[in-house]
Amino acid sequence: MKRIAESTIRRLSLYLSFLEEIEARGVRTTSSDDLAKLGGTTSAQVRKDLSFFGSFGKRGLGYSVPELSSSLRKILGLGRQWRVCIIGAGKIGAALARYAGFAERGFIVSGVYDSDTSKIGTRWGNVTVRDEAQLERDIAVNNYQIAVLAVPADAAQKLVDRAVKAGIKGILSFAPLQLNVPSDVALRTVNMAMELESLTFALTNKGD
Amino acid sequence: MKRIAESTIRRLSLYLSFLEEIEARGVRTTSSDDLAKLGGTTSAQVRKDLSFFGSFGKRGLGYSVPELSSSLRKILGLGRQWRVCIIGAGKIGAALARYAGFAERGFIVSGVYDSDTSKIGTRWGNVTVRDEAQLERDIAVNNYQIAVLAVPADAAQKLVDRAVKAGIKGILSFAPLQLNVPSDVALRTVNMAMELESLTFALTNKGD
DNA sequence: TCTAACTTGTGAACTAATTCACAAGCAGAT
DNA sequence: ATCTGCTTGTGAATTAGTTCACAAGTTAGA
Numbered sequence: 493m494k495r496i497a498e499s500t501i502r503r504l505s506l507y508l509s510f511l512e513e514i515e516a517r518g519v520r521t522t523s524s525d526d527l528a529k530l531g532g533t534t535s536a537q538v539r540k541d542l543s544f545f546g547s548f549g550k551r552g553l554g555y556s557v558p559e560l561s562s563s564l565r566k567i568l569g570l571g572r573q574w575r576v577c578i579i580g581a582g583k584i585g586a587a588l589a590r591y592a593g594f595a596e597r598g599f600i601v602s603g604v605y606d607s608d609t610s611k612i613g614t615r616w617g618n619v620t621v622r623d624e625a626q627l628e629r630d631i632a633v634n635n636y637q638i639a640v641l642a643v644p645a646d647a648a649q650k651l652v653d654r655a656v657k658a659g660i661k662g663i664l665s666f667a668p669l670q671l672n673v674p675s676d677v678a679l680r681t682v683n684m685a686m687e688l689e690s691l692t693f694a695l696t697n698k699g700d
Numbered sequence: 701m702k703r704i705a706e707s708t709i710r711r712l713s714l715y716l717s718f719l720e721e722i723e724a725r726g727v728r729t730t731s732s733d734d735l736a737k738l739g740g741t742t743s744a745q746v747r748k749d750l751s752f753f754g755s756f757g758k759r760g761l762g763y764s765v766p767e768l769s770s771s772l773r774k775i776l777g778l779g780r781q782w783r784v785c786i787i788g789a790g791k792i793g794a795a796l797a798r799y800a801g802f803a804e805r806g807f808i809v810s811g812v813y814d815s816d817t818s819k820i821g822t823r824w825g826n827v828t829v830r831d832e833a834q835l836e837r838d839i840a841v842n843n844y845q846i847a848v849l850a851v852p853a854d855a856a857q858k859l860v861d862r863a864v865k866a867g868i869k870g871i872l873s874f875a876p877l878q879l880n881v882p883s884d885v886a887l888r889t890v891n892m893a894m895e896l897e898s899l900t901f902a903l904t905n906k907g908d
Numbered sequence: 909t910c911t912a913a914c915t916t917g918t919g920a921a922c923t924a925a926t927t928c929a930c931a932a933g934c935a936g937a938t
Numbered sequence: 939a940t941c942t943g944c945t946t947g948t949g950a951a952t953t954a955g956t957t958c959a960c961a962a963g964t965t966a967g968a
Contacts, residue, residue, distance in 0.1 A: 496905075499925075499926095500925090501897070501901050505891075505894045505897040506891075509876065510878075523944090524945075525945085531878055532878055533926095534927070535945090536927055536928070537926065539945090539948085540925090540926075540947085540948080542947090543946095543948065547946075549946055549947085550934065550946075551932065551933040551934055551945055552933060552943080552945050553933095553934065553946085554945065554946080555946090567901070568897045568901050583798050583799065584795050587791035587794065591892070593892060597893060597896065638896075638899060638900075661906075662899045662900070662902065662903050664895055668801065670739055670740055678906075683714075684801060684890075685713060685801060685805060686713045686714065688802075688846075689712075689713040689776045690706065690713065690888060691846060691870045691871075691886050692846075692870070693712075693776050693777050694870065695845065696777030697704075698884065703954095705955065731914090732915075732917095744957055745955095747915090747918085748917085748956075748957085750917090751918065755916075756916095757916050757917080758915080758963080758964065759916040759962065760914050760964035761916085763916090
């Protein structure tokens with residue numbers, strides 16, 4: 493398959509959320525123009541994005557909502573369950589552990605890990621905080637594929653290395669630094685500082 | 701000024717975080733190659749990014765760490781304080797209200813807003829949860845420039861409209877949907893579903 | 909002073925992503 | 939059967955972003 497742009501994937505994810513919304517409202521058919529309006533893009537962009545993966549619509553008619561959403565779920569790898577662990581039981585880890593959005597999308601969070609002995613053993617929602625020392629063993633035993641990293645910057649790289657060595661293949665990091673992973677491990681980083689600074693840049697340079 | 705790519709701004713923010721780190725360790729001088737290695741990019745990219753804003757280095761020598769970090773702070777609009785409110789006192793709002801990173805960067809969070817009467821009046825760290833009904837008045841009185849939105853998808857657009865009408869100029873949203881704002885308001889969205897789905901896409905299509 | 913070793917800043921070349929524009933296909937009306 | 943109105947899918951054109959490659963500037967050492 494030709495290499496697909498990251499921006500295309502992010503838009504597919506957005507289209508899927510619209511499709512799910514209108515499907516719940518009983519809408520059966522939609523068009524590239526509808527999707528474009530909802531997603532703040534153009535109909536040509538929508539069609540081009542989809543065209544990398546096949547043809548899903550009918551000329552003159554548009555797209556079947558259930559068919560297209562099902563296709564997108566398959567493309568995005570959502571047709572299955574993903575086993576997820578959260579590393580770090582601080583504020584962000586706590587918010588994530590209780591985040592309902594995970595389960596809705598097929599992400600099963602079955603462990604939160606921390607090294608703070610006062611937290612280990614406590615229950616959060618329906619997961620228990622476990623000893624970070626057992627991370628490697630649990631990754632192997634529970635067959636976690638994805639780790640969500642919510643620890644301070646200075647602890648992050650070491651934990652990533654351990655998780656990768658133990659077999660983790662995807663990492664979503666909230667740590668405010670650049671992480672290094674082998675090329676066969678997928679990494680996405682959410683960096684609050686970066687988002688805020690791109691905002692302040694825009695506010696400061698408005699009108700240039 | 702020529703239009704600057706969003707990707708350039710995000711890298712500048714990354715470079716700044718490295719500069720601050722090595723400055724704290726006493727390093728006085730660095731090079732485009734150092735910054736590139738730390739940021740996972742190339743030295744040509746670093747120099748090109750900087751070149752949009754001026755020339756900050758000395759040929760043969762590199763960059764003065766304090767000078768460059770000061771220049772980047774100015775470019776990114778961090779040479780001043782920003783007044784921020786958090787809308788939504790749920791899990792994410794709670795994590796954000798206590799996030800130390802805000803103050804370090806000059807972001808002053810002085811209000812958290814929610815409509816849940818059982819939360820209104822409670823103190824979180826050093827801010828108090830206030831009644832969402834007072835949002836407009838407080839935006840005007842406290843002169844908030846940035847709103848961090850941490851509410852469910854179905855409440856988000858209405859609150860954005862209210863905040864914008866009351867004078868907010870920048871929004872960082874954690875709500876999982878596409879928001880509409882006038883073109884003079886800067887919007888950044890952190891969408892967990894999108895990040896996770898771009899991960900699962902990568903994991904599913906590995907090796908294509 | 910001259911040379912060697914570096915490193916920046918930047919046009920030019922290249923690569924990637926978006927937008928254009930239109931042929932082709934579908935459904936309903938006449 | 940044909941026409942009309944609509945919408946997809948996709949090469950081609952365009953625009954945006956990255957990488958190359960090198961002249962020019964700086965320091966240290968001979």
